[in-house]
Amino acid sequence: MHIPDGFLDAKTAITSAVLAGGGVGVALSQVRRHLVRRKVPLLGLAAAFIFAAQMLNFPVMGGTSGHLIGGVLAAVLLGPSAAVIALTCVLVVQCFLFADGGVTALGANVLNMAVIHPVIGYGIYRLIRHRLTGQRGMIVAAAFASWCATVLAAMVCAGELAFSGTISWGIAFPAMTNVHLLIGLGEGLITALVITAIARVRPELVAESLQPTIARRSGEFVGLGLLVALGLVIFVAPFACPWPDGLEKVAERFGVKSVATMLPAPLADYQVPGLKSAVATTAIAGAIGTIMALGLALLLARILVPKQTDETRFS
């Protein structure tokens, strides 16, 4: 998902850099205020850990392999703000030391993988943890949150490419999303497995990040959440709504020159059944996929945690 240089135009690069800068800024101020002094070295070590973990490849199907992104894993283990900083450092090092991911696309890459991935993932993780406790709940939450975060980050990535006019949304969106629906399953599985493994050896490392000060974290979370929402609104919403892009052609056919005048309301008069049903199909497929991923997460929790050991509560 690392966007190289030359794929984003100036407006996309600047917009995403501003959003990413805002996200990192909020995270920095939170960490400066709340991080215990003894945990400062842990930030650096955690960043190095994520980098090393990303280097391990997992066998997928037919000889191909994938690797971890680690946003949700970091957010669960360190808390969302610390995760944002650790992942930002990973991306900066990958960019400047290994030329992996472009400099001008650094903002977009940070936004996708270091802000949206951990923040969305952590939000979903917390949401599920409120409902399901115990080790099973932890596994369901971690696996499902990783899947959602990965798919969402890929969607925003597609949005950024389309926003720059590099790859049209009609191609970028299915290509990125379909691939990441699968990659997300791998990410979810590995995140859940790693968290289970850590909980088995040092349960307090997993429990620690859950207990302290949910109220304190909620403030930081609102700030980060708002930035993520803004990113989604800018990069995904204009394409996901049924008017631009593919519709531009429709607009031209009907003699409407400017897309700006093509608001959703007049669309109803133009009657484009094919387009509308395409959007509906995507939405339905997305909903089914999400439910299936949740089902798989529940199944995974049942496989990994036998009934009797579920007594050990973590939160």
Added chain:
Amino acid sequence: MKHDFLDRYSRRDSLIHRQSAGLKLTGALVVVLVTVIMPRTAWTFFGVTGLILVGLAGLSRLPALFLLRRMLTLEPVVLGVAILSLLQPGGGVIFAGILAKGTLCLFTMILLANTTPFAALLAVLRRLRCPAILVTTLALMYRYLFVLVEETERMNRARRSRTFRRQRWWEWKTLAGVIGQLFVRSTERAERIYSAMCARGWK
């Protein structure tokens, strides 16, 4: 162990290596920015920039084979995204344009990374008043990156020599165990580092 596999050339000596990090960083950023902003059909500009970069690479006396291998490992990422643009109307020009831009920027960044020690780049960041916690995290990360990568490889080797079963599920579970163990060791190491930092009068 080849744990310094990627930036072992950054501390060599040559005309380019001797330039200040700030200059090289600014230069690289300017080249990348201008390349990205240029229209997709600025072929003469791409050609001239490419020649200048090759000239600089020659001056830096980096092994050509090493540079080529770095380019080849990273080029598929550029190519993979660029290929998607072929699927749309008028995609040929867009494809060629992005490919040229991506390759030029990639080469610039590889040159920068291999002629400038990362610590020098961090010093530039610190001088630019980048938030202290970010610079500290980056510095610690860079310091322990190779330690952890080596540790990962050691654990992975131990795992491979002990697990003979070629079952996917089993492989995933043990690999997850390796990653989990790596995190546990990282936290323990972080605590030792904190004690060491305090003992030396940190802040």
